[in-house]
Amino acid sequence: MTDKSESSLARMLSVLDLFSDHQLSWTAEAITEALQMSLPTGYRYVKMLTDAGLLQRAADAHYTLGPRIIVLDHYIRMGxxxxxxxxxxxxxxxxxxxxxxxxxxxxxxxxxxxxxxxxxxxxxxxxxxxxxxxxxxxxxxxxxxxxxxxxxxxxxxxxxxxxxxxxxxxxxxxxxxxxxxxxxxxxxxxxxxxxxxxxxxxxxxxxxxxxxxxxxxxxxxxxxxxxxxxxxxxxxxxxxxxxxxxxxxx
Known part of the structure; x- marks a missing residue:
């Protein structure tokens, strides 16, 4: 993996770090603004994370953390x-x-x-x-x-x-x-x-x-x-x- 692709992956995964007790849902636009990335890049990251089950679409064009995280938590407990x-x-x-x-x-x-x-x-x-x-x-x-x-x-x-x-x-x-x-x-x-x-x-x-x-x-x-x-x-x-x-x- 090149340095560029590693950096891109790290930035994509940083989307997950935005979620907290204080903000449980985000729009794609708010994500791109918070992480200071271009709108096309933000939309691409959100789509990839949604396809992977790490995000899911909620009401009013918001996204929440996805069901894949629950599955991973099960494996964490087991391991x-x-x-x-x-x-x-x-x-x-x-x-x-x-x-x-x-x-x-x-x-x-x-x-x-x-x-x-x-x-x-x-x-x-x-x-x-x-x-x-x-x-x-x-x-x-x-x-x-x-x-x-x-x-x-x-x-x-x-x-x-x-x-x-x-x-x-x-x-x-x-x-x-x-x-x-x-x-x-x-x-x-x-x-x-x-x-x-x-x-x-x-x-x-x-x-x-x-x-x-x-x-x-x-x-x-x-x-x-x-x-x-x-x-x-x-x-x-x-x-x-x-x-x-x-x-x-x-």
């Missing part, structure tokens, strides 16, 4: 080694605790929940599978970031200064590194009303023996329910489950 080896252990954890159990993974610099097992009292989460979570709020993202190598964490620090300040985290690199270093040393992070006021979560990183970071596993419940739970005992239980998942993955 995810963390889910292949972890779902049964998550179910055991839910049976033992009655709490919701969530797996979260890192894609680039986005933290996404990939699977959730519901406990006896379902916690209402604003974030679910596929919806990017804030990088600096909540138990799972902090457990994941705590396992970054120094250079990788420094890139995150450099690229997200405003978000770090808004989250009330240290804006000095040395203090920022120490903050996540403390979480790494503890081996877990407890969030109490941090991301959503009524929810608390305990997260442990999914870290293999060779320091390969696979994501995080969390137990989630309401703040009031979590307040009467033996947190050290829960941490031990969650840590053992995380270790069992990572040792099962080749």
């Amino acid at each position: 995810d080694p963390v889910l292949q080896h972890g779902v049964s252990l998550m179910q055991e954890l839910v049976e033992q605790t009655g709490l919701d159990c969530v797996i979260s993974c890192l894609y680039g610099q986005q933290v996404l929940d990939t699977h959730r097992e519901f406990g006896t009292a379902k916690a209402t989460l604003s974030y679910g599978r596929g919806r990017p979570r804030p990088l600096f709020f909540g138990a799972a993202p902090k457990a994941i970031l705590s396992c970054f190598a120094s250079a990788q964490l420094h890139r995150v620090f450099d690229e997200h200064q405003d978000e770090i300040a808004q989250a009330g985290l240290p804006t000095d690199w040395s203090e920022f590194r120490k903050y996540y270093g403390a979480i790494r040393k503890a081996g877990h992070y407890f969030s109490n009303g941090e991301l959503e006021p009524n929810l608390a979560a305990l997260a442990v990183p999914l870290l293999k023996a060779d320091d390969t970071l696979l994501g995080a596993i969390s137990l989630v419940s309401t703040v009031s329910r979590m307040a009467v739970i033996d947190l050290p005992k829960l941490t031990q239980l969650l840590t053992r489950t995380a270790q069992e998942i990572t040792t099962r993955i080749p």
